[in-house]
Structure formats: structure tokens, C-alpha cells
Amino acid sequence: MRSFSGEALRWEWRDGIVELTLDREPANEIGTVMLADLEQFVSAMKSLEADTAVCIISSAQKRGFSAGADLRELYHGAIALPEKERNVGVRDFVQRCHAVANAIDAAPFVTIAAVHGVCFGGGLELALTCDIIIADKMARFAFPELRLGLIPGFGGIPRLKRDLGNAFVRDLLLTGRSVNAARAQAVGLVAQLAGEGEALRVARATAAQITKFDATTRAAAKKFIKPIPYAELNQEIELFCELFARPPVLAALKKFVESTDAMPYLP
């Protein structure tokens, strides 16, 4: 499928480059709709592989790349189920998210996340599946999950550990703070910084360079330098589900959903 337009995202193939654009208000929250569209993309990847060198993932939403999991949907979905069934539903959702993330991570073409604005939680986890992150200098990155009594659940910790040093991984995870693009570049999370509003343009220029290389060599190099930490990813699913079953998580989600605080995203 060379092009697609869903409820939460669209993609278009042109000259060896797929541009996947997240576009769901207010800030590309990852819930069942976004996940279903991402699964559509993963299903289409096989047919795109042969003549695709690069996939650029970006956002058309002004607020940013993605604010992360759709916490409102997660909360309402959880309370709609009897207590014993909650974890089954959450496990299914998390496993589907992992399947999508693993597929994008292992794509034989090069993947670039062109990030602006917020790139939080599940949004950062999606960006971490990409080979190269190019960030607008106003972008911000965070894993705020601990304030909900959770850990990142879409593969964030194993991928962050794979790519970065422990000092930054622990700081980001254990404080829940957000960091700016310059800091993210300094620690190696971001590969290239772009001016304001220029991340997609820089990503396109980078993609054009990558298309010049031999496809087999490109895929082999990627596979060699970017192993996928499957064992830790599976451990993360177990830990996430274990933590999600604890009462403080539902209480924190309730507080978030019902909050009228002007800064509910901040820990």
C-alpha cells in the first residue's frame, strides 16, 4: 500500500521514501485508534520493503510528536472492566504496542523520527524505535510514567538502555523530568538538531542521502549496529502489567483524568 490515510495517521511513498505523518488531536496520544493505524502501517511494511530506503515519522500536530499514551482512554477502558479482567485488557494493548514497536525497530529500511514539541512517554518510545532522531530545538523529551505509579510500557526502557548511558536513563526515568533537545542531543538521544519548524526538512535531506546507499549493505549495517533487546522487552511487559494491577495506578489515572490543574503533564 503506497499511501494510506487513517483516523490517526497517514503515509505516502515517493522515490524510495515513506513519510508517515501522525495526525490526531490534540497531541497524537497513543490509544486504540492510533495503535490500529500503526498496525496498518506494520502490515504494509512488507510490501514497501523492496523499494523503500527510508521511512520518516513526523507529526502534523502543532503540540508535538506525541504526548504519549492516551491516559483518558486507558482509565475509562480500565474502569469499564471488572477488576479481574483489567489486566487482561491492558496486557493485550501493551503486547500489541510492543509488536508494532518491534516491527518498526527491525525494519530493513532506515527509520527517522522528525520530532518537534512534546515527545513524551509512548511518543518517546515510538521515536526510540527509529534509527535516527532529528529534533526541532524546541522539542522536549520525557518519561513521566512514574508519577502514575508505572514504568514506560511500550519498550522504552530496554531501548533507552540500548542506546544511552545509565546516568541519563536513570535521571530521565526516576525523576520523570523533561529535557530539551540540546540536552537530548548531548546525551546521544537526538542525532541531529534542527531549527524551529525545520525538523522535517532536515529529515528529508538526511533521507535523500541515505537513499544513495546499497539496500543490502544498509540493511545489514542496521541489523549489526542495532540489536533488538527482546528478552528485556518481554520483562518490561511483565513488570508493567504487574505494576498496573496495583490500586495506586488507577487512583493516579483518575486524578490525572479529573485534574483541572493547568500543568497535569508535569510530575
Added chain:
Amino acid sequence: MRNLDQTTQEVLDLAIQHFKVAPGTLSPSDDFFKKLGIDSLQALELLSRLENHFGIELPDYEVQGVSDFRTLAERIQSRL
């Protein structure tokens, strides 16, 4: 090194520029959420703007509960 008054003025100037409000409409004691009508994500934009301008990092937890420009400037000043 900047003093607190200079830092406060630069914070006000950056907020005026970023949120495109008329010069002179913001004062140090203003609640920026109410005065600018901004939400959490817009506050983060301002945080990025300030960090880039002053060349500092200001962790979210240091500005949690801060809603006026003067106190925000104090937090920045402590990082300069």
C-alpha cells in the same frame, strides 16, 4: 552576570515574544497561566524557550507550582 531584575525582564520579554502579546502587558507578579491563558504544553514551550535563551536546564520539578514570572526568574537565576 545578570541580576534578578535583568533575568526577570528577559523572561518577560521572551514570554511576550513567544506568545505574541503586546509589549508592556506583562508584569513580574502576573500569573502566566491566567494572564496568557496557556496550558501545560504551552508552559513547556516557554520552558524550552527559556532554557535555550539562558543556556541552562530547568527541571520540571523545580518549576512545579510556579505561576508568576518573578518566581520563575528566581528559579532561573539559581541555575545561572
